[in-house]
Amino acid sequence: MSSVEAVIKSIQGLSASSRDLSALHDVLKVANESLRADSDLQLSTLDQLDPSKHSLGYLYLLDVLTCGPVPNEVVLLIARFINACDAVQIRLASEKFVSLCKRFKDKVLELRDPLRGVAPLLKAVHKVQVSTKRLTALHPDCLQLCLLAKCYKAGFSVLSDDILEVDQPRDFYLYCYYGGMICIGLKRFQKALELLYNVVTAPMHIVNAIALEAYKKYILVTLIHSGQFSVNLPKCASSAAKTHFKTWCTPYIDVGMCYNDGKISELEAVVVANSSDFEKDKNLGLVKQAVSSLYKRNILRLTQKYLTLSLQDIANMVQLPNAKEAEMHVLQMIQDGQIHALINQKDGMVRFLEDPEQYKTSEMIEIMDSAIQRKIRLSKNLLDMDESLSCDPLYLGKVGRERQRYDFGDDFDTVPQKFAM
Incomplete structure (x- = not known):
């Protein structure tokens, strides 16, 4: 019996219970390298398995079969597997599942057919996600496909959950950046501003390209939504952002300052002078929306007089x-x-x-109730996180070490004589 036949028999015999799956996982990890070198493993081998019943084994074999250049015909096979696979099984090897999905995304982009990957990636996010609070490595890829395919509503559905747990900062940056662009496409500027704000104010020792591009859009969306620009970043922004954003985003800051003055002719002159920069950044359309919004702001001021x-x-x-x-x-x-x-x-x-709105219609009550319920959920989640941290030995140990390091005794609040005023 060849090694491939032995693995197939193990997969067929050990996919029924959690104990069997644990044993199967050990078998697959041991056999993984030998499978890569085995010429008997072909795409047709997968016909012996049911992707919904043998998901863990199917994933391992499909991972080996797609570790090199991905043939065009495999795209449909991966899409079907994502749709059919059992979430519990693939989470046992979530890194392999994520890697497979990323190859799938790269392939549909290579084929210039992002729409083909939207539904499978939406399904993949929900299957690999243990909690709706947790950001997965597939969230940014899913949003990228939705953005490129102009499936903004599908992308917006991914943004409906309040993310509180993040493993990789880059995933969070991309999630908020792509999410902000999707909201711009839907003209949901308040939500876009919230997501872009998260990138702009995220902790960073050096300014990364994602944050820089997010700040450019953040300025323009701020103008469209709020009608006012401040050159000073929020206090919670990193010192790196405060230092470098102004240097590298000068044309956008100039737009913001002219917008504040309310003079259309001067604003349009700035836009014309920097149009090549805006076009290179693919922000010219958003800049034009900002200019248009100034006309509306000025009209709005007339209604007050x-x-x-x-x-x-x-x-x-x-x-x-x-x-x-x-x-x-x-x-x-x-x-x-x-x-x-x-x-x-x-x-x-x-x-x-x-x-004319009296804020007493059933529709308005539903909107207000939805906002209140979201605040309640967020408050509960924060309390749960605080309670979890207060019981975490690693966190308590670190806090204890920091206290010892900075413990100055009972006179800590007393001002030393040399610093007294």
Whole structure:
């Protein structure tokens, strides 16, 4: 009996119970190197196994068969395996499963068909994820495919969970960066800002490329969503970010400063002067959205001063080319719920109205309840994490060592004479 036949028999006989699976895992780990050198192992060998019943063994063999260049025909085979495999079994060898899924992602990108990988990677994330709080190594890959395939809604579904546990910082950076771009695609700017903020303020000793690109988008999304830019980073940002972001993101900071002044002509001049940089960064479309949002901000300011205005007056005041352009902006703002107004088509007059929302409809109550429930869940998760840390021997040992290192006794709060004012 060849080594491949022996492994197949082991897989078929030891895939029924958790004890058998543990024994099978030991067999597969021992046989892994010999399988790589065995010419008897072919794709047709997998026909002897059921990917849903023999998931662990199937994973090991498929991993060996795809360790080199991945043939085109294997793409469908991997997709079917991801869909059919048993989550409990593949989690026993989660690193191999993640590696296989990453090869699958690379192959669909090589084929220039990211859409083909979206559904399998969505399924893979849920199968390898032990808890919805935990970020997996597949989250960024899944979001990247959703972004490239323009499946923004599918990508947004991955972002619905509150991530509290992270193994690799780079995975977290990419998760938030790709997630922020997906939210931009859906015009969910508040969520995009939250995700990009996580990257910009993450601890870092040196500025990485992901954080730098995130900061450029963070500036533009801040302008679109909040209408105000601050050159000073949040206090929680690292010193490396505070030092280098300003140097490497000058065109974006210039856009933000001109936006604050509210002068369209100066802002457009800055955009034209730096258009090659924005285009190279693939941010020109987002920059144009920021410029457009300044027109809307200026119109919004008019609603706080006037009850009625003509469309031509609005065009003049916010530096739009003509009344027709002003009408398009006002209509879009009404549709988006940014302002409440009525346009008289006959005389071209706009009447600004009060917000009719009384915050007592069933839809609004559901929105408020959903927000409250999310805050409650986050609070509970933080309390659980705090309790877990307070019982962790490694954490307590480290804290104890730090206390000994900095323990100055009962007079710790007393100011020494040489520092007294």
